[in-house]
Amino acid sequence: MSAWIASKGQPLHGRLAIPGDKSVSHRAIMLAALAEGRSHIHGFLEGGDTRATAAIFQQLGVRIEAPEPSLRIVDGVGLHGLKASASDLDCGNAGTAMRLLSGLFAAQAFASTLVGDESLTKRPMRRVIEPLRMMGAQIEAAEGDVPPLRVSPASTLRGIDYALPVASAQVKSALLLAGLYADGTTRITEPHPTRDYSERMLQAFGWPIRFGEGWAEVEGGHRLIATDIHVPADFSSAAFALVAACVIPGSDLVLQQVGMNPRRTGLLRVLAMMGADIRADDAKGNDGEPVADLYVRATTLRGIDVPVDCVPDMIDEFPVLFIAAALADGITRVRGAAELRVKESDRIAAMANGLRALGIRVDETPDGADIHGGSLHGGVIESHGDHRIAMAFAVAAQRASADVEIRDTANVATSYPGFAASTRSIGFDLRGD
Ligand code: S3P
Numbered sequence: 339m340s341a342w343i344a345s346k347g348q349p350l351h352g353r354l355a356i357p358g359d360k361s362v363s364h365r366a367i368m369l370a371a372l373a374e375g376r377s378h379i380h381g382f383l384e385g386g387d388t389r390a391t392a393a394i395f396q397q398l399g400v401r402i403e404a405p406e407p408s409l410r411i412v413d414g415v416g417l418h419g420l421k422a423s424a425s426d427l428d429c430g431n432a433g434t435a436m437r438l439l440s441g442l443f444a445a446q447a448f449a450s451t452l453v454g455d456e457s458l459t460k461r462p463m464r465r466v467i468e469p470l471r472m473m474g475a476q477i478e479a480a481e482g483d484v485p486p487l488r489v490s491p492a493s494t495l496r497g498i499d500y501a502l503p504v505a506s507a508q509v510k511s512a513l514l515l516a517g518l519y520a521d522g523t524t525r526i527t528e529p530h531p532t533r534d535y536s537e538r539m540l541q542a543f544g545w546p547i548r549f550g551e552g553w554a555e556v557e558g559g560h561r562l563i564a565t566d567i568h569v570p571a572d573f574s575s576a577a578f579a580l581v582a583a584c585v586i587p588g589s590d591l592v593l594q595q596v597g598m599n600p601r602r603t604g605l606l607r608v609l610a611m612m613g614a615d616i617r618a619d620d621a622k623g624n625d626g627e628p629v630a631d632l633y634v635r636a637t638t639l640r641g642i643d644v645p646v647d648c649v650p651d652m653i654d655e656f657p658v659l660f661i662a663a664a665l666a667d668g669i670t671r672v673r674g675a676a677e678l679r680v681k682e683s684d685r686i687a688a689m690a691n692g693l694r695a696l697g698i699r700v701d702e703t704p705d706g707a708d709i710h711g712g713s714l715h716g717g718v719i720e721s722h723g724d725h726r727i728a729m730a731f732a733v734a735a736q737r738a739s740a741d742v743e744i745r746d747t748a749n750v751a752t753s754y755p756g757f758a759a760s761t762r763s764i765g766f767d768l769r770g771d
Pocket residue numbers: 360361362434505506507508509511533653654677
């Protein structure tokens with residue numbers, strides 16, 4: 339099992355380029371595969387999750403070339419051009435692939451079986467199965483509504499008007515993809531607006547979608563036309579070096595051309611409330627997605643009550659926020675974040691246990707935690723195969739008084755290949771790949 343040993347590093351300096359956005363890369367492959375014509379995807383994330391999505395479409399007869407790293411050339415087969423595969427479709431660790439593809443495959447004329455790794459096989463799928471069945475989909479899950487998912491052809495799919503019970507871009511996107519094939523209108527409303535990449539990208543591929551803050555609406559029966567996509571750098575991956583530069587005294591770091599979609603950057607609002615010194619240069623649009631250079635300098639952070647309405651906009655950033663909170667003065671309170679318990683691991687428990695192992699008091703609640711700022715000693719961390727838990731503790735270790743061993747780090751490559759080498763280049767002490 340792969341592991342890292344990490345401890346106090348140097349103040350962070352330099353300019354760091356971050357790999358492509360995972361959410362955007364998944365969607366770019368999916369829509370390019372269903373489009374008519376050839377699409378180029380620039381800045382594609384060479385991560386385990388997004389490669390799994392590309393491999394699934396290759397298995398279904400789509401030609402996808404990778405002439406150089408982070409570029410994919412996709413020859414779309416059109417909305418009805420996918421071909422059945424006799425073998426299972428392996429989503430690996432990727433919840434996004436499993437949930438979005440359940441919607442897409444519900445509309446195909448052939449059956450498919452979606453499987454995943456140990457972590458994905460524990461994740462809840464009822465949230466997509468239930469509304470898809472309301473549309474007429476034929477989907478069977480394993481006991482407890484977890485993967486594998488067996489998706490059979492539906493006689494017809496009909497549009498529904500659906501209010502999401504939890505804010506989830508994955509569920510919204512699954513329904514939109516099914517809605518491309520459905521009779522009538524599929525309308526989705528959200529309890530809080532979530533990332534709108536599917537909506538923006540459907541528009542970029544020429545689908546006449548209507549959407550706004552917290553709602554989206556599609557009608558079946560149109561076409562997707564090939565286009566070129568420029569994937570921005572993933573804010574969620576940038577968040578690790580961002581927090582590290584906030585908490586390692588003397589740091590002065592630039593994160594280059596980071597995706598700044600407001601539905602992803604709640605962490606910036608929260609860090610500003612905690613007293614962080616982060617400046618974004620004038621954001622530039624990149625194919626409709628804003629990007630900016632982030633200039634970060636170390637400061638003393640203070641504990642806050644994280645506003646509940648920031649939670650969906652920073653849902654993937656809580657592991658690293660817990661580290662910022664552990665190193666802040668006072669107590670940081672997180673509430674309204676029960677979704678963290680059903681991510682790649684139970685992130686509230688994994689972070690609480692890991693921080694306790696390093697000497698920090700954390701009081702857990704069902705939907706959050708109180709994190710008492712303090713100082714970190716060495717220890718052993720179980721990442722539970724969760725990429726963001728491993729990376730968060732690599733940041734923590736840079737302020738620990740002795741070595742931190744972080745176990746089970748292989749899945750870091752699902753979202754941030756090269757994390758160890760690139761953070762070492764700005765000053766991290768991190769031993770291992
Ligand atoms: C994602 C949506 C979020 C996020 C995940 C990626 C997406 O999940 O946590 O990492 O690409 O749509 P939920 O939709 O379950 O909140």
